[in-house]
Amino acid sequence: MTIATPTIVVFDLGGVLFDWNPDYLFRKLIADETERKWFLANICNGEWNIQQDGGRSLADATASLSARHPEYAPLITAFYARWTEMLGGTLAPGMAIFDALEAGGVPLFALTNWSAETFPYARSNAPFKPVLQRFKDILVSGEEQLIKPDPRIYQRMLERIRAHYPQAQPAHLIFIDDVERNALAARALGWRAIHHTDPAATAAQLRDWGLPV
Incomplete structure (x- = not known):
C-alpha cells in the first residue's frame, strides 16, 4: 500500500489511555x-x-x-x-483522541511497559478489554523481555506493524507516551513522537500532522 506520512499511531497505555x-x-x-x-x-x-x-x-x-x-x-x-x-479505569481525554483516530480510519497499535503476569487481567476485564480489542496489535514489554526506551523494543514494534503494513517505515509512525525518555527514544529512531502531558496539546500536534482528531 502507499502510505502518506504519517499514517499509523502507536499508543502507550498507562498514563495515556489507562489510569494506573x-x-x-x-x-x-x-x-x-x-x-x-x-x-x-x-x-x-x-x-x-x-x-x-x-x-x-x-x-x-x-x-x-x-x-x-x-x-x-x-x-x-x-x-x-x-x-x-x-487501576482506576480509562482516561477520558486520551480515549477521546483514540476514538477520533479510530473513527478516521487511522491504524492503531500499542507499545506498553507492562508485566507479562499482570497484563492478562487487562486483556480479560472491563473497562480495558474492549479498548485493547480495538488495536491491530499490542506489544507488551514483559512478554518480549525488553522495556522502553531500549531501541530494540521499538524495532520489534515496527516489525509487528509491518506484518500488517509491509511498506511501513519509521517516518510513517507517531508514538504517544507520557514518559519523555520513551518518546525521545522513538524520535531518535525516526518516528514522530509526542510526550503526552496535555491531551489538548497532543490532539493539536496530531492535527498539525494531518491526523483526524
Whole structure:
C-alpha cells in the first residue's frame, strides 16, 4: 500500500489511555501521606517495578525486595497481591483522541511497559478489554523481555506493524507516551513522537500532522 506520512499511531497505555497509580492502593494501607510517598519512592518504586515490566517474575521481585526490607514485607507483598486496586479505569481525554483516530480510519497499535503476569487481567476485564480489542496489535514489554526506551523494543514494534503494513517505515509512525525518555527514544529512531502531558496539546500536534482528531 502507499502510505502518506504519517499514517499509523502507536499508543502507550498507562498514563495515556489507562489510569494506573499505586497510590490508589497504598493510601488504604499507609494513612500518613508523607510516609506513603516515602515508601513508594524508596521501597516499591518505579525502578523496582519496571524490572517486572522487563520480564522478572512477580514472585522473585517480591521475595528479593522483602529480603532487603523485611520490616516492609507485608506492604511489599501487597503491591502485586492487590495490584488490581491500582487501576482506576480509562482516561477520558486520551480515549477521546483514540476514538477520533479510530473513527478516521487511522491504524492503531500499542507499545506498553507492562508485566507479562499482570497484563492478562487487562486483556480479560472491563473497562480495558474492549479498548485493547480495538488495536491491530499490542506489544507488551514483559512478554518480549525488553522495556522502553531500549531501541530494540521499538524495532520489534515496527516489525509487528509491518506484518500488517509491509511498506511501513519509521517516518510513517507517531508514538504517544507520557514518559519523555520513551518518546525521545522513538524520535531518535525516526518516528514522530509526542510526550503526552496535555491531551489538548497532543490532539493539536496530531492535527498539525494531518491526523483526524
